[in-house]
Amino acid sequence: QVGEVYLVGAGPGDPELLTFKALRLMQQADVVLYDRLVSDEVLELCRRDADLIYVGKKRDQHAVPQQDINQLLIEHARAGRRVVRLKGGDPFIFGRGGEELEQLKAAGIPFQVVPGITAASACSTYGGIPLTHRNYAQSVKFVTGQLKNRTSDLNFAELVQPNQTIVFYMGLHTLEMLVTGLLEQGKPQDTPIAIVAQGTSPQQRVLTGTLADIVQKQAQAQLPAPAIIIVGEVVALQPQLAWFGESALDAETQRTED
Amino acid sequence: QVGEVYLVGAGPGDPELLTFKALRLMQQADVVLYDRLVSDEVLELCRRDADLIYVGKKRDQHAVPQQDINQLLIEHARAGRRVVRLKGGDPFIFGRGGEELEQLKAAGIPFQVVPGITAASACSTYGGIPLTHRNYAQSVKFVTGQLKNRTSDLNFAELVQPNQTIVFYMGLHTLEMLVTGLLEQGKPQDTPIAIVAQGTSPQQRVLTGTLADIVQKQAQAQLPAPAIIIVGEVVALQPQLAWFGESALDAETQRTED
Numbered sequence: 001q002v003g004e005v006y007l008v009g010a011g012p013g014d015p016e017l018l019t020f021k022a023l024r025l026m027q028q029a030d031v032v033l034y035d036r037l038v039s040d041e042v043l044e045l046c047r048r049d050a051d052l053i054y055v056g057k058k059r060d061q062h063a064v065p066q067q068d069i070n071q072l073l074i075e076h077a078r079a080g081r082r083v084v085r086l087k088g089g090d091p092f093i094f095g096r097g098g099e100e101l102e103q104l105k106a107a108g109i110p111f112q113v114v115p116g117i118t119a120a121s122a123c124s125t126y127g128g129i130p131l132t133h134r135n136y137a138q139s140v141k142f143v144t145g146q147l148k149n150r151t152s153d154l155n156f157a158e159l160v161q162p163n164q165t166i167v168f169y170m171g172l173h174t175l176e177m178l179v180t181g182l183l184e185q186g187k188p189q190d191t192p193i194a195i196v197a198q199g200t201s202p203q204q205r206v207l208t209g210t211l212a213d214i215v216q217k218q219a220q221a222q223l224p225a226p227a228i229i230i231v232g233e234v235v236a237l238q239p240q241l242a243w244f245g246e247s248a249l250d251a252e253t254q255r256t257e258d
Numbered sequence: 259q260v261g262e263v264y265l266v267g268a269g270p271g272d273p274e275l276l277t278f279k280a281l282r283l284m285q286q287a288d289v290v291l292y293d294r295l296v297s298d299e300v301l302e303l304c305r306r307d308a309d310l311i312y313v314g315k316k317r318d319q320h321a322v323p324q325q326d327i328n329q330l331l332i333e334h335a336r337a338g339r340r341v342v343r344l345k346g347g348d349p350f351i352f353g354r355g356g357e358e359l360e361q362l363k364a365a366g367i368p369f370q371v372v373p374g375i376t377a378a379s380a381c382s383t384y385g386g387i388p389l390t391h392r393n394y395a396q397s398v399k400f401v402t403g404q405l406k407n408r409t410s411d412l413n414f415a416e417l418v419q420p421n422q423t424i425v426f427y428m429g430l431h432t433l434e435m436l437v438t439g440l441l442e443q444g445k446p447q448d449t450p451i452a453i454v455a456q457g458t459s460p461q462q463r464v465l466t467g468t469l470a471d472i473v474q475k476q477a478q479a480q481l482p483a484p485a486i487i488i489v490g491e492v493v494a495l496q497p498q499l500a501w502f503g504e505s506a507l508d509a510e511t512q513r514t515e516d
Contacts, residue, residue, distance in 0.1 A: 016279035098388030130356030
C-alpha cells in the first residue's frame with residue numbers, strides 16, 4: 001500500500017508558531033525531509049524514531065538537487081511510509097511546493113498541504129511593521145530578491161508604485177542592487193526600508209533606514225541571513241510599534257533620549 | 259497594575275491551523291474581543307470563564323466603530339486584565355492591527371502580536387493553487403477588493419503585469435468590477451482565475467475559470483463569502499493539485515471523464 005506525503009509549512013522557526021496540524025502530521029511521519037530554514041527546535045518535535053533527511057539548499061549550491069528530492073519523496077511514499085516534507089515558512093510562497101506536488105501527482109502519490117506562517121507575516125508582526133495600513137499601504141507584494149540575471153529579473157517600474165508595501169524574500173545579498181533598482185525608477189530617496197534578520201528568534205534584529213542610507217547602515221551593522229526586507233511608508237511605524245527583542249529596547253532608548 | 263493586550267491572528271477558521279502561541283495566549287486571557295471572521299470552533303478554545311466580546315464588522319455596517327474597539331482594549335487593560343484581540347487571518351494583513359496598536363501605544367498599554375495564517379496562504383494550500391511557482395509567478399500581491407470609490411481605488415495598470423499572482427481579499431461582491439478593471443487594462447481574456455470560498459472548512463468550494471467567464475460562472479454557482487480571488491497562471495495548476503474537499507472530487511471526476 002502506497003504511503004502519503006504531507007507538505008508542511010514549518011513557519012519562521014519559533015516552535016510556538018507551528019500550527020497544531022503541522023505538529024500532528026510531524027508526529028505521525030515515518031520520514032521527514034527538511035530544508036535549511038527549518039529550525040532545530042522544530043525538528044526536535046518530530047517522532048523520535050522518524051528518519052530525518054536533510055535536503056537543504058544553500059544559495060548557488062544545491063545540497064540535494066530538486067529532482068532528487070522529488071525522487072526521494074516518491075520512493076519513500078511508494079515504500080508505504082508516511083512522509084513529511086517540511087519547509088520553512090509557507091510551502092506555497094517561495095517554497096517550490098507546487099513543483100514537488102506536480103511530481104507526486106504524476107507518480108500517483110496522495111498528498112496534503114499544511115500552510116505555515118510565512119516570513120513576511122512573522123517578521124512584520126515581530127518587527128512591529130504592519131504590512132497593510134489604511135493610511136499608508138492598501139496592498140502588499142512579496143518578491144524574491146534572489147536574482148538570476150541581476151536586476152533584469154525584476155520589474156522595478158512596477159515596484160515603485162506608491163501606497164503598497166514590498167517585501168523582498170532572500171534579498172540580503174542583493175540589497176544594493178534592489179535599492180539601486182528602486183531609486184533608478186524614481187522611488188523617493190527618503191522611502192523607509194527595514195531589514196528584519198532572524199525574525200521571531202531571540203537573535204532577531206531590525207535595522208531601519210531609508211533607500212538613501214540603508215546600504216551603508218547594513219554595511220556597518222552586518223545583519224545576517226535569513227532576513228527579509230520591507231519597503232514602504234509602513235516602516236515608519238516601527239519605532240512606535242516595536243515590542244519584541246532588541247528593537248523594542250532600541251525604540252525605548254530612543255524615546256527616553258528624545 | 260496595567261494589563262496587556264495580545265493581538266492574535268486566529269488563522270482561517272480551522273482550529274488546527276491555530277498556532278501554539280495563539281492558543282496559549284487565548285487560554286490566559288481574561289477578556290477576548292473578536293471579529294466576525296473568527297470561527298466558533300476557535301472561540302471555544304478560549305478560557306471557559308473569559309469574557310467574550312463580539313466587535314465584528316459587516317461590510318458598510320460597523321457593528322462596533324473602530325474607535326470604540328480601541329477604547330475597549332484600553333479600558334480592559336487599564337483595569338489590569340489580560341486582553342486578547344482576536345482577528346481572523348493575520349493581524350498585519352488587512353487586519354487593521356497597526357491602527358489598534360498605535361492607540362495602545364499612545365495610551366501606554368503594553369502589547370504583543372502573534373501572526374496567523376492569512377487567508378491567501380490558507381486558501382491557496384487547501385485549494386491546490388501555489389501562489390508562486392518558478393515557471394508562472396515570481397511574485398505575489400495581496401490587494402483588497404473592498405473598493406470605496408469603485409475601481410478608481412485600484413491601480414489596474416500595475417495589477418496586469420505578467421508573472422505575478424494577484425490575491426484579492428474581500429472582493430467577492432466587487433468581482434465584476436475587478437474583472438472589468440483587469441480586462442480594460444489589457445489582461446488577457448484567458449487569464450486563469452479562481453474563487454476559493456470558505457477556505458479550509460468542510461464547506462470549502464473552489465470555482466475556476468478565466469477572466470472571460472468567471473462572472474457568469476459565479477452568477478450560477480453563487481459561492482458565498484468569505485472568499486478570496488486568485489488571478490494568474492498558477493490557477494491552471496488547480497485541477498492537478500487539488501487535494502481537499504469537493505474540489506479534489508471534481509478534479510478526480512474530470513480526470514475520469516477525460
